[in-house]
Amino acid sequence: MHVAETLVVLGGAFLVCGLIARVGVPIGLPTIPLFMLAGVLLGPSTPGFDLVHDPVELELVARLGLVFLLVYLGLEFSLDQLAGGGRRLVATAAIYLVLNVGGGLLLGLSFGWGTREALVVAGIVGISSSAIVTKLLVDLRRLGNRESRVILGIIVIEDVFLALYLALLQPVLGDADSLVAAVVDVVAAFGFLLALALVARYGARWVGKLIDTMDEEIVVVVFVGLAVLIAGVSEKFGVSDAIGAFMVGLILGATAKAPRLRQLAHPLRDAFAAMFFFHFGLSINPAGLSAVLPQIAVAVVTTGVFALTAGTIASRIYGFGRVEAANVGLTVLTRGEFSLILASLALAAGLDQRIGTFTAGYILTLAVVGPLAVSRSATVARFLPARLLPERAERRGRDTPMVMDVGPGTLDQLGTDLLQIHVVPGSRLHGLYVAELRLPTGTTLGLLARNGRTEAAGPDTRLRVGDALVVFTPPRQRRTAEDRIRAVHRSGRLARWRGDDGR
Numbered sequence: 001m002h003v004a005e006t007l008v009v010l011g012g013a014f015l016v017c018g019l020i021a022r023v024g025v026p027i028g029l030p031t032i033p034l035f036m037l038a039g040v041l042l043g044p045s046t047p048g049f050d051l052v053h054d055p056v057e058l059e060l061v062a063r064l065g066l067v068f069l070l071v072y073l074g075l076e077f078s079l080d081q082l083a084g085g086g087r088r089l090v091a092t093a094a095i096y097l098v099l100n101v102g103g104g105l106l107l108g109l110s111f112g113w114g115t116r117e118a119l120v121v122a123g124i125v126g127i128s129s130s131a132i133v134t135k136l137l138v139d140l141r142r143l144g145n146r147e148s149r150v151i152l153g154i155i156v157i158e159d160v161f162l163a164l165y166l167a168l169l170q171p172v173l174g175d176a177d178s179l180v181a182a183v184v185d186v187v188a189a190f191g192f193l194l195a196l197a198l199v200a201r202y203g204a205r206w207v208g209k210l211i212d213t214m215d216e217e218i219v220v221v222v223f224v225g226l227a228v229l230i231a232g233v234s235e236k237f238g239v240s241d242a243i244g245a246f247m248v249g250l251i252l253g254a255t256a257k258a259p260r261l262r263q264l265a266h267p268l269r270d271a272f273a274a275m276f277f278f279h280f281g282l283s284i285n286p287a288g289l290s291a292v293l294p295q296i297a298v299a300v301v302t303t304g305v306f307a308l309t310a311g312t313i314a315s316r317i318y319g320f321g322r323v324e325a326a327n328v329g330l331t332v333l334t335r336g337e338f339s340l341i342l343a344s345l346a347l348a349a350g351l352d353q354r355i356g357t358f359t360a361g362y363i364l365t366l367a368v369v370g371p372l373a374v375s376r377s378a379t380v381a382r383f384l385p386a387r388l389l390p391e392r393a394e395r396r397g398r399d400t401p402m403v404m405d406v407g408p409g410t411l412d413q414l415g416t417d418l419l420q421i422h423v424v425p426g427s428r429l430h431g432l433y434v435a436e437l438r439l440p441t442g443t444t445l446g447l448l449a450r451n452g453r454t455e456a457a458g459p460d461t462r463l464r465v466g467d468a469l470v471v472f473t474p475p476r477q478r479r480t481a482e483d484r485i486r487a488v489h490r491s492g493r494l495a496r497w498r499g500d501d502g503r
């Protein structure tokens with residue numbers, strides 16, 4: 001496709017996604033199905049105007065959306081947080097997989113399409129969408145919730161399981177020449193995952209040296225390069241690019257630049273994620289759905305029952321209440337990119353063509369029902385059995401749990417952003433009082449780190465080289481605060497008089 005045509009298609013896709021979301025969000029609809037709807041309406045399978053004639057045209061941009069979604073998720077958490085669940089987390093994820101993948105296998109056999117098709121349906125029905133789960137947690141500001149760590153642990157273990165499942169399916173789908181080749185694929189995939197995990201655990205500080213600069217342009221370029229490179233290498237080793245990107249986020253999340261990286265990754269995540277879901281909608285063909293509507297309906301109901309059952313069991317294991325159980329079950333309810341991958345492999349291998357239509361309808365239905373259900377999880381929680389999930393918060397004394405959120409997710413809940421100001425040699429910030437920064441209204445002073453000690457910062461605090469000042473600012477004022485700080489850094493307290501606005 002010509003460059004001009006490519007730009008028109010890409011720009012039009014962004015614009016349509018934004019306009020449809022602008023109409024739907026105010027009436028309570030989540031952005032995920034809205035972006036998918038835009039893809040369905042403007043795709044080649046829907047009558048009328050076709051903005052995109054071939055979904056392959058936007059495939060690369062869509063994959064970048066998946067990469068940035070999962071990198072951001074990794075930045076929000078550490079390997080220690082995810083591994084902190086230990087045996088409980090493994091047991092919870094195992095129960096979830098047994099219920100959903102096992103139930104999916106029985107469901108596939110009941111369709112009567114064939115044994116190979118049933119094995120594919122098991123994966124399609126049993127594996128959650130990492131991209132949609134991530135987007136839901138971010139949009140609903142639940143990253144700081146205690147059950148979110150369980151949810152993230154489940155999808156990470158799901159991704160590891162998927163690497164194994166895909167490798168085991170290769171002889172069935174015809175891509176692997178033998179069982180030995182399948183075993184080699186599995187060993188390579190897990191070896192690469194282990195290497196990334198070791199880097200996340202022991203080598204983060206060395207990776208951090210690559211982005212150890214005050215120049216944000218260089219930080220962004222190196223950050224994007226690392227994310228995309230490791231995602232691509234992951235695919236080469238038989239691991240999904242999603243889990244590779246997530247591991248990059250874990251590694252970078254352990255570096256000193258992690259807070260700034262989270263802020264820089266926000267616009268990348270939001271923009272490219274829209275293209276991921278738009279591209280997803282392009283692959284859906286509304287025609288032919290009527291032939292598999294019974295199978296889709298049964299699969300959606302079965303998935304919902306199994307997901308809520310798994311969420312109830314998980315909450316029982318962790319001692320959560322009914323609301324947390326509903327959050328766990330409904331958040332991991334949606335299916336997405338991995339289901340599409342399995343369906344495309346099945347079609348390429350010559351399996352029953354109904355798998356493709358079934359997968360598209362099933363995913364689209366859950367993409368609409370899932371986010372709506374998650375946003376109303378407190379209502380759904382009322383229908384879960386209270387005797388199985390006693391509310392520990394109602395107990396007194398030592399049995400009353402302490403609510404304490406740690407990490408950037410808590411800032412999302414409070415609706416504020418955190419800025420770290422480092423006074424480097426040569427900066428005009430040296431010698432200034434904090435009051436002379438004249439930060440915008442709503443910005444709140446936090447802590448001052450100096451010589452390994454921290455203290456509360458006030459208007460009369462005088463900055464010195466080597467200091468790190470922490471301030472909190474509303475998201476709408478963040479850019480103004482950043483511009484002001486940069487201007488004072490370059491030109492001193494009289495920055496505006498000297499024509500320096502920090503931009």
